[in-house]
Amino acid sequence: MSNVPSSPGWGLDQSPFHEGELAVQERVGVREKMAAVSRHVVRHYLTEQHREFFGLLPYIFVGSVDAQGRPWASILLGNAGFMHASDSTTITIEAQPLHGDPLVENLRMGAEIAMLGVQLHTRRRNRFFGTVTSLKDGEVTIGVRQTLGICPQYIQGREPVFHRDPSVSTVSPVHRNQRIDKAVRAIIEGADTYFVASANLRESDGVARGADVSHRGGRPGFVRIDDDMTLTAPDFVGNFLFNTLGNWQLDNRAGLLFIDFEGGDLVYISARAEIIWDGPEVKAFNGAQRLVRYHIEEIIRVEASLPARFSAPEYSPFLARTGSWGDAEKTLEAERFRNEWRPLRISRIEEESSTIRSFYLELADGRGLAGYEPGQFLPIRVQPDAWAEPVNRTYTLSSAPGGASYRITVKREGTGGVSDWLHDHVTVGTVIEGMAPRGSFVFNADARAPVVLISAGVGITPMIAMIDSLLVNNGRTLHHAPIWFVHGARNSASHAFSAFLNDKLGRHGNLHAHVRYSRPLPDDRIGLTHDSEGIVDIDLLKAILPFDNYQFFLCGPAAFMQSLYDGLIDLGVRDTSIHLESFGPASVKRRIERAAADEAEESIVVTFAKSGKTARWRPEHGSILDLAERAGIPALSSCRVGSCGTCSVKVLNGSVDYAQPPGHEIPPGEALICCAAPHPGVHLADSLDREGVSLDL
Incomplete structure (x- = not known):
């Protein structure tokens, strides 16, 4: 008779998450969502389906903790049926840890243990953790405390073929080190998968305490070897439970398992995890939400330990939206050339409607694509045969960042201009010029904001x-x-x-x-x-x-x-x-909110000499061009990013600053007001305002 509760889901008063997990969920903006989701996906028992699933597996991945409190990731193997769930909270495993595996010492009465069942070739998976309740005659019994699913997105399909009986223990050469040697380097550099263990052993966290083990996948080489004691890996979109990252908020020790699926070597690593939440490398690595840097403390490599060999991988289709370290390096390098015109080759053209086409652009100089934010646009420069001078235009990028090409989507305007030329004359293989994407219209809303x-x-x-x-x-x-x-x-x-x-x-x-x-x-x-x-x-x-x-x-x-x-x-x-x-030269006239306290803030005075107007500039106003338009002062502009020179205005007094050097050459004594801000001068008498700039506008 099954003792599965009649109502599915968590069903307990205490949250399944501890404060470390909640802190990460809060940071990412999913705490409320996960509080609701967890009631359905997190359980304190095994369902009938999962009890049957674990009984089918010939291997399972394990997270355990050694006597020093260090987590380790391992693998247990056996003939199908070596795991048996006698009821919804008890699993018995008939298997011995492999020779040299830290799990040999870590399996002890009362030990915290986590197990991840993954059928790699079907990508079915489930995870549970609990406590060792019995050890006898080659059997381990675990009292299950929590079960939940894992993210299947980056699992590579593989099927095992046993070449020796997994129930028979064999002795293999064991190598211990504190640094990455040649053999370990080769395994990590080719890896498309690793498993990571973490732990929170605080008694006060009750059902939320324990060991954990998770899967990580990516393109081959997605784990970078920084030096012989440091690894860095991207962290992609997952299930937002953040069990691993949450544990590291309380204890940053980590255990990694790398498997040579062809040769059979196993590499166990004990490390300290450092989470890199943001920065240039995070933005440059396609699909990465953050990076994890592992500072290695111990490495164990066991030769030919695995009693099975796995088939060649069937890569996850979701890898298409992830990058590589080589691509990331090219993206970072491309920032050096963001204000240079570079050749772009049309690689594909798609009809989006009767008047709108998308053009895919690849770099023709062998360098990487500069990154961008959704909403930004691409400055391009073209010179049709009949035109005396090249012409600059900007077109919004219409796809997510991180691909092998840029995509701009252009409407035929019917005026004989650049948009018509792109529609009528550009073919696959045509080369135009472009700068790095730019623009201030980007998605910057909090993840919790509708x-x-x-x-x-x-x-x-x-x-x-x-x-x-x-x-x-x-x-x-x-x-x-x-x-x-x-x-x-x-x-x-x-x-x-x-x-x-x-x-x-x-x-x-x-x-x-x-x-x-x-x-x-x-x-x-x-x-x-x-x-x-x-x-x-x-x-x-x-x-x-x-x-x-x-x-x-x-x-x-x-x-x-x-x-x-x-x-x-x-x-x-x-x-x-x-x-x-x-789009186009016109801009919206905004109504800037003013409060009494705001009027007392420091501002910079901008004088528009021809118009006889002055305006007070603050950083929230944007560029001088934005300020002029709000004041009703007509000003020429086109690209609005400093790449075309249309907005150049003579400076009569004072000076301007640029957040980054404009792409277009600045004529002597002039300013590109579309990307300039007034330089703050001295304070005016009896005022918080500063002297700024006077323009011939």
């Missing part, structure tokens, strides 16, 4: 990049609050990325969308091709959005942007909650 992405026409492009980067791996989301996407198009013929959007809607429960057509075709149908008819306006937003404290991201034509901005402000939405990107 967001609304609103676009019209080809203004959909930054929204597609944002959605593509936030919603990944067939159901995983990096933004855990609701995401609303509202888009306006003329009809289905002009509606770009509809298939992409429908696919995301089918996979991600936190994505909601509303598409409105202004001029539907006869075959367009509400509920099939679109959701309503008319234009996207403030009345539509009021009708479809449930009440919440949203962050709004808007992109589209100038009138569209201004209308929505004004409508949102009139509804009481704060200016700081509205993020804008308009």
